[in-house]
């Protein structure tokens with residue numbers, strides 16, 4: 294296997310490295326502190342083509358490979374996890390349902406602005422009573438007056454409430470006959486649609502720059518052209534989208550691990566105790582060596598899943614494995630890096646503390662790690 298980057302992927306990585314170091318690393322920590330989504334940065338990323346990274350040029354994107362996206366994420370996420378989280382939610386779950394399942398009219402009207410970086414996309418699956426159990430959603434869509442009437446509540450929805458959000462692509466339960474399995478369909482709801490409201494930005498342990506909210510749909514009527522894809526296959530469409538989202542969370546985890554490894558190494562070289570840099574102590578060296586080794590392993594899993602997708606092969610199991618391995622590594626590595634920093638690492642003023650706070654959600658979002666285990670076990674035939 295060879296995951297060396299092509300010329301266009303390398304150019305993209307250089308662009309992302311420069312933007313991440315010059316703009317994101319300097320401005321995003323302020324937004325994290327103020328618990329505000331830095332849409333100014335996201336707009337600038339849009340003007341660089343990054344908001345349409347996985348969407349073909351035909352629809353306003355730059356048509357990058359999944360491998361290229363992972364490599365770009367390694368740069369963006371090292372600078373700031375909230376910006377990277379908002380970006381990845383937009384380019385994968387926020388945009389892909391429209392690209393993969395939308396009609397050409399829908400792509401032109403709703404996907405193009407997302408891909409060109411003029412708007413931010415959101416994906417509405419989770420509800421107060423249905424997270425891991427996606428089939429348990431209660432939001433209903435009923436056929437009414439030539440369109441659909443939506444009622445329900447979504448929770449923890451990212452990117453729906455910013456000044457550049459377009460609305461949400463959501464999953465709803467539709468009518469099914471007595472005794473039949475429930476049916477699900479997905480719909481576009483624009484943000485100024487009557488009856489669609491939202492709660493305040495939620496406060497997390499980390500990802501404080503990410504805009505995550507509860508969304509309310511109270512007799513929201515939408516025309517028929519808002520139905521995305523097959524009216525009976527909405528759940529499958531959403532689950533298929535999440536497969537790419539898992540590669541993306543794995544890439545985000547790689548970036549976090551690289552960031553805390555670098556911080557831990559730099560600090561260990563300069564912090565002197567007992568008359569020598571703590572990097573000379575074997576206990577510290579072993580922590581850093583373990584993180585570096587595990588990072589390399591997680592990196593291979595993630596690039597492999599991305600490469601399978603690029604080659605049109607199934608990647609469900611590999612995406613789950615990459616997400617499971619990389620997110621576990623990120624939370625552990627962040628904790629070890631704080632340990633290397635001692636008391637300083639515990640203080641919110643130190644960047645390593647911010648990355649520590651940002652790590653935990655990687656084991657929860659886009660399918661918890663318990664759910665990744667279930668997916669992998671099912672793929673093994675259990």
Ligand SMILES: Cc1cc2nc3c(=O)[nH]c(=O)nc-3n(C[C@H](O)[C@H](O)[C@H](O)COP(=O)(O)OP(=O)(O)OC[C@H]3O[C@@H](n4cnc5c(N)ncnc54)[C@H](O)[C@@H]3O)c2cc1C
Nearest residue numbers: 416417418419423424425449450451657658659660661663
């Ligand atoms: C910051 C953030 C952003 C998010 N953004 C979005 C978004 O944009 N769109 C969206 O739709 N959702 C979003 N989510 C929701 C996220 O996908 C869910 O939180 C996640 O899927 C878990 O669902 P839950 O929180 O309801 O937990 P639950 O499903 O209630 O799970 C609780 C615990 O039980 C475990 N569990 C559940 N079922 C099983 C089982 N069968 N076997 C073993 N263990 C099990 C879980 O692993 C977990 O540990 C976001 C969440 C967060 C925190």
